[in-house]
Each structure stands twice: as C-alpha cells, then as structure tokens.
Amino acid sequence: MPGRVAVIDRDSCRVEDCGLLCRRLCPLVRNKIEAIKVGDEGRPIISEQLCIGCGICVNRCPFKAISIVNLPGELEGECIHRYGVNGFKLFRLPIPTRSTVLGLVGKNGVGKSTSLRILAGKLKPNLGIVEGDPPSWDSIVEYFSGTSLKDYFSRLASGELRVSYKPQYVDVIPRVFRGEAGKLLSGLDERGVLDEVRSILELEEVMDRGVDVLSGGELQRVAVAAVVCRDADVYIFDEPSSYLDVRQRLKVARVIRGLAKQGVMVIVAEHDLIVLDYMSDMVSVLYGDPGVYGVVSYPRVVRDGINMFLEGYIPSENVRFRSQPIKFQVKPPTQTIESTDIAYSWGYMVKKLGGFTLKVEPGFIRTGEVVGILGPNGIGKTTFVKLLAGLEKPDEGDALPGGVRVSYKPQYISGGYDGTVETFLKNTIGDRIESSFLREEIYRPFKLDRIADRMVSDLSGGELQKLAIAVCLAVDADIYLIDEPSAYLDVEERLAMARAVRRVVENLGRVAFVVEHDILVQDFIADRLMVFSGIPGVEGYGHQPIDMRSGMNMFLKELGVTFRRDRQTFRPRANKEDSRLDRMQKRLGEYYYTSITVEEE
Ligand code: ADP
Ligand code: ADP
Ligand code: SF4
Ligand code: SF4
Secondary structure: OOOEEEEEOOOOOOHHHHOOHHHHHOHHHHOOOOOEEEOHHHOEEEOOOOOOOOOHHHHHOOOOOEEEEEOOHHHHHHEEEEOOOOOOEEEOOOOOOEOEEEEEEEOOOOOHHHHHHHHOOOOOOOOOOOOOOOOOHHHHHHHOOOOOHHHHHHHHHOOOOOEEEEOOOHHHHHHHOOOEHHHHHHHHOOOOOHHHHHHHOOOHHHOOOEHHHOOHHHHHHHHHHHHHHOOOOEEEEEOOOOOOOHHHHHHHHHHHHHHHOOOOEEEEEOOOHHHHHHHOOEEEEEEEEOOOEEEEOOOEEHHHHHHHHHHOEEHHHOEEOOOOOOOOOOOOOOOOOOHHHEEEEEOOEEEEEOOEEEEEOOEEEEOOOEEEEEOOOOOOHHHHHHHHHOOOOOOEOOOOOOOOOEEEEOOOOOOOOOOEHHHHHHHHHHHHHHOHHHHHHHHOOOOHHHHOOOEHHHOOHHHHHHHHHHHHHHOOOOEEEEEOOOOOOOHHHHHHHHHHHHHHHHHHOOEEEEEOOOHHHHHHHOOEEEEEEEEOOOEEEEOOOEEHHHHHHHHHHHHOOOEEEOOOOOOEEEOOOOOHHHHHHHHHOOOOOOHHHEOOO
C-alpha cells in the first residue's frame, strides 16, 4: 500500500521535449515492472502500487515535474474522491451540522473547494475509483453508513436537500448571468430577506448596475447576498472575504452567522483567520500535500481548531503536518522614536479623480520600516500608492523627490505573459535571479522553483500573486509599494510573504508600504500604520503613519470592534459584541493592544 511514492505534476511534464526520460530510467521498468506506464497523449503515469520511491526519476526529470510524496496508506479506505489516475486524492469530508457554522482552513491545493463542491452536489464523489464505472449514488450512500453523512448524501442524491453555494471565483458570475445585480437578487429571494441583506451588505448603490461592470468587492457581496437569499438546508461559502475590506468582511461574517441561527447547516472555507474565527462555531483543518492529497480532520470548536492549525499538529489523530508552529508575538506598542533616520517624507497632497477627492497628511517613513495601510475599499489607498510611485501626479503638494527608485506591485495582476516563470523572472530581474539572499528569502519560501517551468498564463491566482510579489521584491529599489499581497494566498503563504517583505526591507535598509485587509497579516508585517478614512468613492483622507497601537485604535474604533489575544498562540481574536472584554476595552479606548486583553485561563 502507498507510502513513499513518486508523483507527476502534469502541468510541468513536457514529455515531447524529454522523450519519456523517467520511464527509460526507472529501475523497475528496466526490470519489466510497469511502475511508469504510458497514458493519454504519451504522458507518463506512475503506479502508486508498484513505485518504490527510489527517487531516480525525480532527480533526473529535466523539468522538475516529479516529486516524492508520502501518501497516507492508513487512510486508504477513506478516499472520497480522486481526480483521475495519479490525480489529487481527497480523504474524508467535512461534517456539517445543523445550527452550526463549520469553518475549513488549510493550505491551497489540499481539497477545500473539492470538499465543498462535493457537499454542494456539484461534484459526484467517486470514492477513489478512477478506472471502470464510477460508483452509483446507492453505493455512495452506502459508503457513508453509520455516519451523519449518510442522511446528507441520501437526501442530496434524491434531490431533497436544498443547497445554496457560493463558488470561490466570483469573477465567473458575469459569464453566467447578464443583467442588473438587483434583478439577479430579486429573482433568488426565496426567503424574502433581500431588503435586509441589501442594507447590511451596503448593496443599494449597485442594484441597478449590470453585474459585468461591478468591482471584485461588489461582485463578492452580490454573490454572498444571492446565496443568503435562497431558501436552503445547507449554505456553502468558498472564500467569502476575497476582495473585501475589513468592515465588509465582518459584515459578511455576521450575515453568515445569522444563517446558522435559522437551524440550517453552514460551511465556509476562509483564509483570513480573524474572519474565520469570528464566524465559525466549529473548524475542520485540511492538511496534506498540495495537488497530491488532502485529509479533512474531524471538527473541533473554533478556538481549538484554529490553534491546532497554527500548531501544525492534530493530537487526536497524532498527525504533524508542519514542522514548525506559527507563532505570534505580543508586540509592545512601538514608541515614536526620534525621527533622525527618516528615509523619505512627503507633503500634504490633494488628488482629484472624477468625483473623488483624496487628501493626504504629510508624513515620513524611516529606513528599514514597513508602513501598513488600512482603510475601506474606494477610499484612495491605491491612489496614494500610485502618487508615491509617480504613476499619478498630485493636483496639490509634492509626492516624493525625483530619482527615487520605486518597485510597485499593483492590486490586480494579470497572467498575460507568453513564456515560462523562469524566462519571466530572467526578463524582469536579470542577474538578480542568481542572488543567494533572494533565493533564500523569496524563491524558496514561495516555492517558485517548483513552478519555474510552468507557463505564466497557466498559473493559479495564488501562484501569480507569489510571482508578482517576488518580482516586486527582487527589483533593486528604494521603496517597495505592495498593494493587497494576500489576495489568493493561504495562511502560510501570507505569513511567508510578510516575512519576505520584512527581510528585504530590514536587511537591505529599504522601506515598504503595504495595503492589506487581513489584520493578522498587518499585525505581522507593519511597524506603523497609515489609516485612511472618509466616504468611499467620494472623499478619502490619508492620516500620517502612526504607531501600531494608535493606528489600530483609530481604525477599529470606527468599525466598533475590539480584539483580545489568544492565550496560547497570542493571535488576535475579535471580541463578541457587548461581551465583558468588548465593553471594558471600549470604555478604556483600547481596541487592540493591551496587556489585559490576553484571554484569561
Ligand atoms: P483548495 O480549495 O484547498 O485550494 P482544491 O479542492 O481546489 O483545493 O484542489 C485540490 C487539488 O485538486 C488541486 O491541487 C488540483 O490539483 C486538483 N484539482 C482540482 N480540481 C480539479 C479538476 N477538475 N481536475 C483535476 N484536478 C483537480
Ligand atoms: P482603494 O484603493 O482605497 O480601494 P482607490 O484609490 O482605488 O481606492 O480609488 C478611490 C476612488 O477613486 C474610487 O471611488 C475610484 O472609483 C476612484 N477612481 C480611481 N481611479 C479613478 C480614475 N482614473 N478616474 C475616476 N475615478 C477614479
Ligand atoms: Fe519527461 Fe519529466 Fe515528464 Fe518524465 S515527468 S516524461 S522525465 S518531463
Ligand atoms: Fe521508478 Fe523510482 Fe521513479 Fe518510482 S521513484 S517511478 S521506482 S524511478
């Protein structure tokens, strides 16, 4: 049964260029044991049953398409789905429960969307059977005998179970629906809650706009509203916070929590740990080897589930899925230091764009410092970044002196490059690709070597994001401007990104501005905060950078949310509204950092 076996990444394999080198080299094949067979289009397929994991093919494949993985043999009878021979394998499923929000957390590529699509009835599970006839619904229901999923699947199979499902990528909505957002939503309002949901999610302004002209954040809220309006037994949300600002994330989280109170089942996959924590009752951790296999752990109460994920260890299943735990520091509030080491400063600036006006207070940034930028969508954060980058000119005031070298990662990135990741890197950063510092601090943690031979146009959203951040940081610049780097990244990638930004800035004595809606990432990455406030789309005001404590207080006070620290991991956790700590912290004006807000035992 499987243990150490070789697997092929089909996207990286270029059999036409190497002439099936792995098959020619495999010692088993040379001894007439078909460990590597030839499949469709002449592509190699490695037999898990026969491969002994010797690693010869792994080392010799010229396109780094093969790796050795440990497939968990002990879970063999628990395979729920497999995408074809040598394809990704999912073991177990999340177990939804009535009146409960079940959160899913895990790396990208370990099967969260696959699990959700199965539970939504969008993907019929094949129980790992990829040759011959797929299993019938009867045998699938039978497979779940003795578990609460039996009833779930028998109702799903007979069409009795009503499921309302929001897929991960909301950008597909305009392709399947043409017309105004309001029309789309009123057609789905089976529960008669549209007025309420529209007001909570602040959708009034977009109701008469066509879905094809909506921004990512607007589409996301329309998609959430569409799911909530339907009358269903199960509500499923795949990454509901992408593209949303903090305030919108918390509102979506409240709407999702509200559903569970109706006695239905709710399941959500989410990478923003603060939002996941805020909306879930229970959490299942998914772990495994991305693209190879994924295992769904049994649900735990939300705090334990998230802490287990950070710890990288599941005690009851005795599985360590990460060698190092993810730890947070209780940072002492940074004191304002004498500003002798100012690297750059800017003056009071005004910029008008159509009906929108941005005003920015004068400010400065110190050498080796990361300034985090927080604020709602449409308030002028990107405009400020563009002013600094010299991509826009202020109508009044001065941005930065000329001659400053700026490296800028925009919010939206495109994969419109016709070539591989490696040639893209060579063309954009030249010889710096050889730098051992960049290799250690960026390419390795971002695992870019694994995708070096892939075409840029074939990369997933997360892979493109990592490439764009890597290129931005690898350019030799004085100032790094990084706009929403967390989009599409999982928790571990977000923290690796935060570490890479900090290393480059600190070790090379540069500065960075980072626009970011994930508060936990800001907590990790920023030395000081710049808060933007005002009326989105109308007028924005950029306050000067201030210390983390004052910045978080300014930002969170406007949202009316307070945070405490988890006693075990020190991660920030949003307090329940009107709880004892919430009331006390609001009274003290301490929304974020204070020694008394670490949880009590
Ligand atoms: P997650 O949601 O955790 O990022 P997914 O469930 O989307 O993970 O995907 C898990 C793995 O399954 C992916 O790495 C991908 O390689 C594979 N996969 C997903 N969809 C398909 C598909 N339609 N055909 C083949 N493989 C797929
Ligand atoms: P944020 O980054 O905070 O989401 P932006 O700086 O992107 O905000 O945009 C602020 C406001 O300015 C938005 O309402 C946006 O529609 C408007 N805006 C941005 N660029 C232009 C432009 N070129 N012409 C007219 N309005 C613009
Ligand atoms: Fe060639 Fe590597 Fe593909 Fe094998 S896996 S056929 S060695 S590119
Ligand atoms: Fe053959 Fe060894 Fe590669 Fe397995 S790891 S396919 S046994 S060369």
